[in-house]
Amino acid sequence: MKTPAPGALAHAIRFLAIDAIVRAGEGHQGVPLGMAEIATALYTRHLKFDAADPTWPDRDRVVLSNGHGSMLLYAVLHLTGHARMGIEQLRTFRDFGSACEGHPERDVSAGIEVTTGPLGQGIANAFGMAVAEAFLNARFGPGLVDHRTYAFVGDGCLQEGVGQEMIALAGHLQLGKLTLLWDDNRITDDGATDLSISEDVAERCRVAGWHVVELDGHDLEAVSAALDAARGDPRPSMLACRTVIARGVARLEGQRGGHSGKLFPADAQAARVQLGWSHPPFELPADVQQAWRAAGRRGAAERAAWLRRTSALPAAQRAEFERVLAGELPEGWRDVLAAHKRQAPQRAPLPSGIFESAEINDALVDLLPERMVACADLEAPTNHKRRLTAHTASDRSGAYVHCGVREHVMGAMANGMAAHGGVLPLAVTYLAFADYERPAMRMAALMGLPVRFVFSHDSIGIGRNGPTHQPVEILASLRAMPNMRVLRPADAVEAAECWEIAYEHRSGPCTLVFARQCLPHVRSAESAASAVNLSRRGAYVLSGHDERLGPRKVTLLATGSEVALALAAQAMLQGQGVSTAVVSMPCWELFEEQDASYRAEVLGRSTVRVGCEAAMRFGWDRWLGERGGFIGMTGFGACGTAEELYRHFGITAEAIVAEASRLLALTTA
Amino acid sequence: MKTPAPGALAHAIRFLAIDAIVRAGEGHQGVPLGMAEIATALYTRHLKFDAADPTWPDRDRVVLSNGHGSMLLYAVLHLTGHARMGIEQLRTFRDFGSACEGHPERDVSAGIEVTTGPLGQGIANAFGMAVAEAFLNARFGPGLVDHRTYAFVGDGCLQEGVGQEMIALAGHLQLGKLTLLWDDNRITDDGATDLSISEDVAERCRVAGWHVVELDGHDLEAVSAALDAARGDPRPSMLACRTVIARGVARLEGQRGGHSGKLFPADAQAARVQLGWSHPPFELPADVQQAWRAAGRRGAAERAAWLRRTSALPAAQRAEFERVLAGELPEGWRDVLAAHKRQAPQRAPLPSGIFESAEINDALVDLLPERMVACADLEAPTNHKRRLTAHTASDRSGAYVHCGVREHVMGAMANGMAAHGGVLPLAVTYLAFADYERPAMRMAALMGLPVRFVFSHDSIGIGRNGPTHQPVEILASLRAMPNMRVLRPADAVEAAECWEIAYEHRSGPCTLVFARQCLPHVRSAESAASAVNLSRRGAYVLSGHDERLGPRKVTLLATGSEVALALAAQAMLQGQGVSTAVVSMPCWELFEEQDASYRAEVLGRSTVRVGCEAAMRFGWDRWLGERGGFIGMTGFGACGTAEELYRHFGITAEAIVAEASRLLALTTA
Incomplete structure (x- = not known):
């Protein structure tokens, strides 16, 4: 079988994207059409991966930071033979239940490293991956951990503050194995990028210590050469790829509508004529399909060698490496x-x-x-x-x-x-x-x-x-x-x-x-010595009522630094003969997961309840009920010492006692 | 009286800051000691202001973006004679009730333009002020609106994403009247800035289209010349002022501890010796005091001229200008x-x-x-x-x-x-x-x-x-x-x-x-024609129960796009003979402000309540009570059409009916 032209490999991405978006009736074609050559160069010539195991720990990582261009990722994952990205998934792009969701949702076994969509997050995630790699590489050596991290990125990610923070910090840390592939198409949702940006983004990255290559993003050889250059440079690399948004759909090329303007069957047809693509929707010529599949297994030998190396490790070292990769905590x-x-x-x-x-x-x-x-x-x-x-x-x-x-x-x-x-x-x-x-x-x-x-x-x-x-x-x-x-x-x-x-x-x-101020001990030495983690149920009776005073009348609920106040209030109330229990609530979500009878027992059946937290009441009604009281904040704070402010805002044991007493009086009235 | 040396004016700032911080026992001396000359140059030679009226609309704006250095601002406001910043305020720095709070809190009549502290916000506020000025200048002309905006800024503000966004966008908009005064002291809380930043910040600003001047921030003449240069340049200006943090306190100068390390009386004494300052705490030599006071009135004539110009405006134009400045809305x-x-x-x-x-x-x-x-x-x-x-x-x-x-x-x-x-x-x-x-x-x-x-x-x-x-x-x-x-x-x-x-x-x-999807009409033409704004009470009975079915048994509470679902559920419930009212709750905060009897009437006395919102229940218990039901989300969403997702997550009229029926059964059981 003849070797297809590299351009045909890129067109395979384009038509899968066009066909999926036309079928779905919506989607963002700008990225897959504009970055098709870039993705082709990366996946067919440079990326270390093996589609047979998307979870291979030493694979190169790829993040689609411009997540709206999800069809780029889905198309490439499909083409390279990722089992979870069969053509039926692409045919159901954006449908409920499809693996091809509107934006990529993290699913490593499908080849999706992280969820992306909110701009800037993806490149910052990629940065974190590169830091993790550098750290693990230092500990375990290049025989076990030695991979690169790539991120596809659009103008929006680079405008976001988080993206700018990442540029500065990744440059500072000189993460040489991190490469951004920038879709420099000069179009955002509002139109031309010059509506909102004038700076030379490439230069901005150079200032931050990045290695920058400016190139034609539709020139597959140029992209490939730049990826080689990135590998050879000790700095993080920004490949500034000049592209034409929606390349291949003449009506939208380079236009604002190229981003996500509706694609019609006629556009798909016109693109087929323009690009010389004669295949029906979702169908690929065998040579193209085969070339992509071969790309998907390019890393198979490397993965096998890696597996051999890990298998050959001394048992303890291997166990430790596997423990760490699995996220398991060690004995003890x-x-x-x-x-x-x-x-x-x-x-x-x-x-x-x-x-x-x-x-x-x-x-x-x-x-x-x-x-x-x-x-x-x-x-x-x-x-x-x-x-x-x-x-x-x-x-x-x-x-x-x-x-x-x-x-x-x-x-x-x-x-x-x-x-x-x-x-x-x-x-x-x-x-x-x-x-x-x-x-x-x-x-x-x-x-x-x-x-x-x-x-x-x-x-x-x-x-x-x-x-x-x-x-x-x-x-x-x-x-x-x-x-x-x-x-x-x-x-x-x-x-x-x-x-x-x-x-x-x-x-x-x-x-x-955690508080800034000192947290006095509230737990007994006895409970501290117990193997039982009382916090695991989310809330628990920290200090039960004095049974000599009869059944529990008041339940005080508090968290963190206010638990000590609740204990002081309990002492005062019980001094007045009011049987009172204190419940500590370190984790509401865990308490919510407990069964109803445990929750009712902790909260107190038909007792007066008063919550105390140096924060707004919002959310507390879940635990206080309609007639519960709350001692806390009703607005923003002020300047003063902690003691002054607790007093000023009325967050005191006395206030808890007064509120409990008021509610008790209402109950008995 | 002799004219004091400019250095003495700067030292007045230093010693007010040192004395206030020593007295308070805490504070951040780094900024006031490091930026004393910069502030002196700005306030005594360049800033357009009149301490007699800090609210003069055409004053230059000053933002202390590095708000932890609040004593810089308080000292200068005091020295220039701002009435609300008497020495007794500085003597109570950081005390509860003092105008000199830990961080500056917006109080225009005291000379504080905005609250600052969370880093990056202040320079972005200053950017907004400069946009506002440009816009008003274009509308009302330079005779009425023509001022500059300055911001003191530290490394942290420039590291924050919001600061980077501001650099990019202000450069893009070429706000020539905006000037940043950067305290380039190469120290942050953690220590040397090179722990976390390598880039050339000045160059980064140049890339963004800024006019950058690099200078010695302790050379008052250099600062003054740079401020002149800024005024002469059409670009926003970044004055990169090399400074020594905590300048004047030898023990901390240029050190990590210079930022906010504790100052002792001995430090204040040593600084007096080092800087040749023989005056007791909070006392100033008369010549220094007078020179600063004179600086505070430098703009008096300019303000008077502005007042004459505004007074001379044609009545309608003047009224409109005053309306706009006052933030009043126009007739109609x-x-x-x-x-x-x-x-x-x-x-x-x-x-x-x-x-x-x-x-x-x-x-x-x-x-x-x-x-x-x-x-x-x-x-x-x-x-x-x-x-x-x-x-x-x-x-x-x-x-x-x-x-x-x-x-x-x-x-x-x-x-x-x-x-x-x-x-x-x-x-x-x-x-x-x-x-x-x-x-x-x-x-x-x-x-x-x-x-x-x-x-x-x-x-x-x-x-x-x-x-x-x-x-x-x-x-x-x-x-x-x-x-x-x-x-x-x-x-x-x-x-x-x-x-x-x-x-x-x-x-x-x-x-x-607002929803993305269509919001069907839920309000009657009759209520739409009424002058009464039903939403103003926060929540109201949108559709009362059918009185033929007896007293209200069920109250359905909803907001936004879910109100239509509640109405559909009401029809179904009343079709089953269950008298049901629908409450629309467009604004919880306003409803909270209503008296208890209105709230009780709207929520329904001893009726079953079901809330519906396509969101988490968190916070809803305030209105539902302990036995209320809720139809909404219990986690994150999914990819699908709106219709599919509402059905998938069970946010439907049928689900509301089922929940109301379940609760009714419990009530009667």
Whole structure:
């Protein structure tokens, strides 16, 4: 069989995309038509992969950061023979239940590394993958980990702040195995890019320390040469590929409508004439099909060699490598947490809640060498570096990433690390700045990635930096997010329990929230010595009512730093003869998962309920019921010491007592 | 009296900052000590202002984007004689109730233009102010509006994505009156900036089209010359000022601890020796004091001339100028909305909910020339440009800002416009991308700025772009935010009512949320013709129960696109003999403000309640009570048509009926 011209391979992508989009009646043709030669060069000549096993750990990673161009990815995955991307999937593009969804949704076994769509996230994920690779390469050596990471990227990703943060930080870290393939088509949804951008993007990348190649993105040989050049350069590479959007559909080529203007059967027909493509929809000539299939197995020998190398490893080394890749925790990790938990009540609480988290994680350093900690320029106040060394351009073994004041790329980088596998990422900053990172947190939740987002300075308790730095609504906003576990421990013991929960949770992200101020011990030495993780049920009776006072009349519900206030209020109420229990609620999502009878028992059947949290009430009604009371914030904070602010905003044991008493009086009235 | 050396003027800033920080026991000395000469040059020689009236509309604007350095601003405001910044305020720096809060909190009459602290926001606000100035200058002429905007900025602001977006967009728009004063001290909280940044920031700005001057930030003459150069250049200017952090406190100069390491009385003493400053804490030599006071009145004559010019305007022109500056809406604006509301039920609903908003705003174009609309590269699907023209470098009269795919700077720019005054900003994008803009939305809420954040594509109703583009938790996350009104109208009539609420609300931002899909009419022609804005109470009985069926047994609560489902369910339930009312809840915050008896009446006393919203339940329990039901989302969306997804996720009239019936059975059981 004759070898097809490379152009025919690219046209195969074009027509699969055109046919799928015409059938679906909608879609974004701009990317697959404009980047067909680029994808062809990458997949048929450069990418290290084997379609027979899309999960091969040492494969090159590919991210379609311009996720709306999903048909580019689906077409290439299909053409290279990915089993999960049969033609029936492309024929159902954008239909409910199809593997070819509107935007790519993470499914590694189908060849989709990450979910993309919200712009800028994908290139930041790719950056995280490249960091993970560099780190694992340093630890395990190039025989086991040595791959490149590529991202297709459009103008939008590069306009987004998170994209700009990534350009700066990836340049700083000189990630030489990272390559961006920029679809420089000079068109965005609104029209010409010069509506909103004037800068020379290539030059901007050069300033950031990138290797930049400017080329014709429809010249397959030029793309291929640039990919060679990228491989030969120690800097991250930006291939600035001049392209024509919607190339092949004359009516839309280079036009605003090229992005996602409706494609009609007549367009598909015209394109066939224009490009000399005589094949019916979804059908490919045998030589083209065969050439693409061959490309899909190009890496088979390399994968086999890699498998031989891993098989030949000494047993312990192999087991460790496989453990890390599988994301399994090592023997003994729970013991470290149990020891911490047991010992905590015997020492003074640390001066800051976040230091309890730092202490726990420091205790795990030797056991979890696969962990990487990223922080947005708050090393000292969050204190999670400790024995870790910095991950730098000259030392890839460092596990601590100084992200600069760039929370957004920090979160998206952590997602990329988790998506890569073999790395267990933490991302640390103040809770007030969670909003900067939130779009990445949403993607972690949507993809179900085990990223641990750690936050300190979680309330007005931060004191005199004032309301900009005082979260009041952020706990609620994160609890509202599906598939995100929000953990707010009350003391050192709960901190250990919450970290146990966070480390064992692998089907989604966790948010761990710590006070700046000291968290006094609230848990007994007895419960701390127990193997039972009370926090695992999400909420539990921390301090039962005094049975001598009769049945429970009041239930006080609190989280984190306010649990101590609830305990003080309990003492006062019981001093007045009112039997009162205190419930600690470190994780609402876990409590929601408990059966109704446990929940009812904890919340108290027909007792008065008062919730207390130094945050807005929003969301609390779920637990308080219609007649419950709440002591917390009703608006933004203020500048003052923690003590002044708690008093000023009326978040005190006395206020809890007064509210409980008021509700009791209503009940008995 | 002799003229003090300029250095002494700068030292006055230094010692006020040192004395205040030593007294408070905490604070960030890095900025005031490092930027003292820069601030002195600006305020004593260049800035157009008159301390006698900090609200003078044509004053130059100053933003302290590195807000942690608040003592720089407080010191200068005090020295120049701002009445609200007496020495007693500086003596109480960071105390509860002081005007000198930890971070600057917007208070124009005290000289504080915007609240700053979360990094990057301030320079983006300054950018918005510069856009507002350019727009007003084009409309009213340089005799009325002609001022510059300055921002102090640190490394962090320039690392943040929002800062990078601002650099790109301000360069694109060539805002020649915008000047950044960069504190290039090569230190961040973590230590040397080279921990996290390698790029040449000055060069990065040049690439973006900025005029860059690199200079010694401690050379007052050099700063002054650079400010002259900035004024003479048509591009936005970046003054890259090499500085030494904490200059004057030898122990911390140029050190990591210079940022906010604790200052002791001994440091203050050593600084006095080092800098030859013999005055006691908070005391200034008379010549220095007088020179600063004189600087504070430098602009008095210019202000007087401006006042004469405005007084001399023709009455109508003057009234219009004053109206716009005051943020008052013109006569007749409500009539436009009333007409829209009245006519809406007589025509077919528009094909997309967001188009109803576009139609309303288009009807107001002639009446509200002060309105500017910003959009993040979604002009066609959100449709709010229509008769507006683009605001460009060559046409400052355009009211539509093509922001590119940069939601974050869009929101922060809108905040800057509102803080500037004279402009009424709208910021438009998809609801799924509200998270990108959220840190700016929080600042609008915190500052109480009347920004209208407009969102389309508000649920799974967007269809086949899939879960990345389908908000499910974002309504809840915005409702959780203090001082943010979230409005989700159900049809064209409610859209007009919600826009009336949004335009009349001036003490804080509004979020207006619209469906992508068509919103069928739910309001009667009769209620549409009424002058009463039913939405103003936040929730109201849209369709009362059929009294022939007896007292109300079921209350269905819904918002936006789900109100139509609730009406369909009502018909089915009443067809089964169950008396049912439908409550539309376009704005929870307004409903919360109603008295308890109205709320109880609307929610139904001892009826079964079922809420319906194509979003997470989080927050709904406030209205449903413990035994209420909810029909909505329980996780992220999927790829499919709107119809398929509503059916798949069980958000249907039938599901509402089933849930109401289940709850009724429990009640009667």
